[in-house]
Amino acid sequence: MPTELPPTIDPQAAARWAGLRTAASPWLHEEVARRMEDRLQWIKLQPKAWAHWRPVRGGLQAHGLLSARYPEATCYVVEGHADQAQIAIQSVAKPWWTAARWKAGAQRAELPPDSSVQMLWANMLLHSAADPQALMAQWHRALAVDGFLMFSCLGPDTALELRAVYEAMGWPAPGNEFTDMHDWGDMLVAAGFAEPVMDMERIHLSYATAARLLLDLREIGRNLHPGRFPALRGKAWRADLEQALARQLADAEGQGRLSMTFELIYGHALKPKPRLRLDAQSAISLRDMRDMLQRGPPGAS
Template identity: 30%
Template sequence: MTTPPPLTDRIALLRNRARAAASGPTLFLHEDAAAEIEERLNEVNRRFTAPAVVTGFAGPWAKILPQAKIVPDDELLDLAPGAHDLVIHALALHWANDPVGQLVQCRRALAPDGLMLAVMFGGQTLAELRSVLADAEARLTGGLSPRVLPMGEIRDLGGLLQRAGFALPVADMAARPVSYRDLGQLMADLRAMGEANALAARRRTPTPRALFAKAGQLYGEAFGDGMGRITASFEMIYLTGWAQHESQQKPLRPGSATHSLAAVLAAIPTRKD
């Protein structure tokens, strides 16, 4: 088997994040996700004493878990086996070249019955931007180049938890529309988030200004709000899984049922009008 080419240029990704951090990062989506994760942890009704957070931007996560070990989202995570009762993978999994491998490493880092929570951008994120950039480039050059990171759909991302060996896997989604003055403000925000294009297959030559001008026009026409602003969609997908433990609920073994469905249905009284 041949190894597939990497999706992400890690050097470019780290460079984008460093530039964002140096100029004052825009982390409102991290803050939203951290608030949601904090609420979910409160609902678990358990005190976590050895948490770890895998992230490219520590600030918002250190606020909700000041005692947590902050771990960069490198290909090989700095997580010791069985050392943590909570691992959070925080808005970085969408850039992973091996997302299943990242989740497997998180599971191995958990003590029995430990909890893993991941939040990442889903497939509908920046759908508008992806559409107008492709349309503008096709009209101007007759071709396409990778400009917006492809992100997974919730049904596929939920399956990653099972492949990684988590018990009681759950995946859910929250939509987060954001209003912008124009395409330029959106692009500036993405740079300040450290979410600029870091695709390994990206075009390495400068993008013509005419392409962004055309994309901005198309964006306003297709996704304007009627008041001179545009909307960008961010889909936040949350993944929850537990390290295996004997106390957890388990599905019944096939063939272990004591009553047949036919017998149950036959016992239900038939209504006579």
């Protein structure tokens, strides 16, 4: 099980990527969020409060879907910049004269208090975190006991075609490696979550040109590998890249369109009731003690 920072993510590059401002969500992120949101129909718990981690990049349309699914719940919008949070809040704002405005749950641009939300939503975020264990710890603190986490991220088979092109050209890797879903499950358990459910799917997108493919990839992320090209590359390198993509990725059955694979990982986990360790000397945090006292002894109604 991973216990240190991912070896193929440069923390400074990850911080720069996380700090970039954007006003729109990538199409792929919206599609993944739509598929993940559809799974909520099987979850009976109706949260009184929920948190959306990085909704602008994760999916503004999804933010609307979630706000509509839980119209009276308070939502904590967690973004790196206040203006980014306001973009998400304004995306679901109702006109002041409508009755729905007065029934809608509050949208707060702030970190949720500890143990305050029953659902935490993080779409297409975890694979670009330089310290995913620390991020999971934040999510665990924010969730109330019996609350649940919903997240998605890219998996190891993502952009295998692009990696093959770079290897054939003798170039450094085009991006950081992605974590396997079983390792994510192990990390969730280590962070204090229970009953993690992980699954994945692969989708294949096709593009008419290499330029369009590269535009999509640039919206989705950046090369966070510490061994990436150390300097800027020029127009000649870009032309070589587009020619290599057109030559090696063209699908004869797809009329010459360029195909790219994306592995999508979905995760769901619960925050269980804290357990006391029966050591000779045991210690428990005040927050965990409060949670246990509020819930009462096992079997209590």
